[in-house]
Amino acid sequence: MPKVVYVHPDGSQDRLDVPEGTSVMQAAVAQGIVGIVAECGGSAMCATCHVYVDPPDAESLPAVGADEDEMLDCTACPREPGSRLSCRIVLTADLDGLTVRLPEKQR
Amino acid sequence: MAQTIEDFTSTIHLQDLWEDPYPIYRQLRHHRPVAWVPAANRYLVTRYRDVVHLERHPEIFSAAEQDSLMIRVMGRTMLRKDGAAHLRERKAAEPALRPRAVREYWTPIFRKIADELIDGFYERGEADLFTDFAGPMAARSLAVVLGLHDVAPQDLQTWSQAMMDGTGNYGDDPAVWQRSDAAAGAVDEAVDAAIASLRSAPDESVISAMLRADDPLTPEEIRSNIKLFIGGGLNEPRDVTAVASYALLTHPEQRTLVTADPARFKDVFEESARWIAPIGMYPRQTTAEVELGGTLLPAGARLGVMLGSANRDETAFADPDAFDINRRDRAHVAFGGGPHFCLGSWTARAQVGQVSLPTLFRRLRGLRLSDSEPVRLGGWVFRGVLNLPVRWEP
Numbered sequence: 268m269p270k271v272v273y274v275h276p277d278g279s280q281d282r283l284d285v286p287e288g289t290s291v292m293q294a295a296v297a298q299g300i301v302g303i304v305a306e307c308g309g310s311a312m313c314a315t316c317h318v319y320v321d322p323p324d325a326e327s328l329p330a331v332g333a334d335e336d337e338m339l340d341c342t343a344c345p346r347e348p349g350s351r352l353s354c355r356i357v358l359t360a361d362l363d364g365l366t367v368r369l370p371e372k373q374r
Numbered sequence: 375m376a377q378t379i380e381d382f383t384s385t386i387h388l389q390d391l392w393e394d395p396y397p398i399y400r401q402l403r404h405h406r407p408v409a410w411v412p413a414a415n416r417y418l419v420t421r422y423r424d425v426v427h428l429e430r431h432p433e434i435f436s437a438a439e440q441d442s443l444m445i446r447v448m449g450r451t452m453l454r455k456d457g458a459a460h461l462r463e464r465k466a467a468e469p470a471l472r473p474r475a476v477r478e479y480w481t482p483i484f485r486k487i488a489d490e491l492i493d494g495f496y497e498r499g500e501a502d503l504f505t506d507f508a509g510p511m512a513a514r515s516l517a518v519v520l521g522l523h524d525v526a527p528q529d530l531q532t533w534s535q536a537m538m539d540g541t542g543n544y545g546d547d548p549a550v551w552q553r554s555d556a557a558a559g560a561v562d563e564a565v566d567a568a569i570a571s572l573r574s575a576p577d578e579s580v581i582s583a584m585l586r587a588d589d590p591l592t593p594e595e596i597r598s599n600i601k602l603f604i605g606g607g608l609n610e611p612r613d614v615t616a617v618a619s620y621a622l623l624t625h626p627e628q629r630t631l632v633t634a635d636p637a638r639f640k641d642v643f644e645e646s647a648r649w650i651a652p653i654g655m656y657p658r659q660t661t662a663e664v665e666l667g668g669t670l671l672p673a674g675a676r677l678g679v680m681l682g683s684a685n686r687d688e689t690a691f692a693d694p695d696a697f698d699i700n701r702r703d704r705a706h707v708a709f710g711g712g713p714h715f716c717l718g719s720w721t722a723r724a725q726v727g728q729v730s731l732p733t734l735f736r737r738l739r740g741l742r743l744s745d746s747e748p749v750r751l752g753g754w755v756f757r758g759v760l761n762l763p764v765r766w767e768p
Binding site for chain 2: 307308313337338340341372373374
């Protein structure tokens with residue numbers, strides 16, 4: 268099962284085994300990871316599941332879609348080149364070991 | 375102890391909740407967080423963690439409530455559907471309410487409406503911001519966003535109130551039904567007229583989006599959902615505008631912070647929606663026997679999901695009764711959550727946080743509460759300030 272590493276703003280980490288087909292947001296919410304709020308439950312409508320993905324992981328992700336791009340302009344913490352909505356990152360075997368950084372706040 | 379709590383829940387009167395629900399909510403959170411409250415004829419879910427949990431499990435905590443008064447008044451709207459049936463209708467409306475549409479189309483119109491309303495009373499040096507600004511601002515904005523271009527804002531406010539009174543008519547008062555039925559009929563006529571004109575001249579509005587969706591909504595679906603949006607898109611921005619203005623007028627140190635840095639009106643909006651959630655309660659119904667917050671709920675149990683209490687939960691928010699735009703705990707649930715997360719959230723943020731509040735506090739110099747009458751608050755299903763008499767130096 269692919270692993271995902273969630274890095275909190277204080278540097279501490281949570282590592283989760285995430286079934287393929289599950290989003291980085293869904294896995295975080297199911298395990299109660301603080302820092303992913305995900306108000307809208309995955310509709311790309313709330314911008315509260317914002318994460319930062321650094322190179323080289325960032326290159327292995329699918330391109331940012333139109334709805335995601337729009338919502339990333341509405342995040343509580345500044346948008347950076349590696350900004351993504353974690354509801355739009357669905358785990359595959361290729362993404363094993365993906366590391367996402369959590370922002371200071373989601374609202 | 376258990377007996378004492380039963381005694382307490384059975385003595386809760388709706389009038390007490392209407393006047394000040396927060397001390398009652400605190401008791402419930404501490405002693406019976408999922409409590410059968412006879413006066414409400416529901417289990418009230420008062421803790422933050424339980425509210426968030428049930429929002430994440432719509433398959434157990436269903437929005438499709440049986441014998442719903444909302445359905446009686448409005449027909450079967452998307453807010454009383456689950457799953458794919460809900461999503462289809464929501465997606466049809468969504469393009470008109472996403473952040474980009476709000477920024478490009480609606481915000482400039484909101485600015486114009488706010489300025490016109492203030493122009494209308496500016497020279498008087500006094501007004502009731504609830505009736506003279508917050509209400510008409512919300513109504514005029516809503517008419518444009520929905521695509522009801524020929525509807526008078528006052529009519530929209532009347533229809534909204536009549537339908538909301540109907541959805542809360544648990545006492546089966548025939549006069550209330552008569553008013554809500556009349557309002558629903560008037561909305562049907564207005565929507566049919568709007569559909570006819572928007573078919574030939576499409577625009578960025580909600581009704582136009584519903585007509586142009588990949589899977590377009592039928593006129594009947596549009597009529598029901600527009601009733602929902604009139605019920606849910608008017609009083610809420612009105613009430614947050616009035617509550618936020620009241621909060622700033624009574625917290626001068628925080629007012630100083632935001633007038634020095636108007637970008638912080640965003641924080642005022644969020645904290646006002648947390649502090650006095652405009653929608654204090656919404657219903658859900660269990661689809662199976664389930665345990666929640668230490669209470670075993672039978673299948674079919676009617677729940678009152680108490681957003682007004684969850685937003686004051688001391689385990690989620692430090693000093694929860696205080697209005698504090700600087701608080702660190704900011705994940706309030708005023709917009710609900712999950713599939714039914716407020717579709718109008720971005721419209722409301724722009725209308726209230728980016729336009730109404732900054733414009734009022736910039737243009738009305740020396741804005742202060744008038745001593746002509748006290749500010750009153752009321753409500754628990756819906757809560758807000760009921761009047762806001764103010765003065766300024768023209």
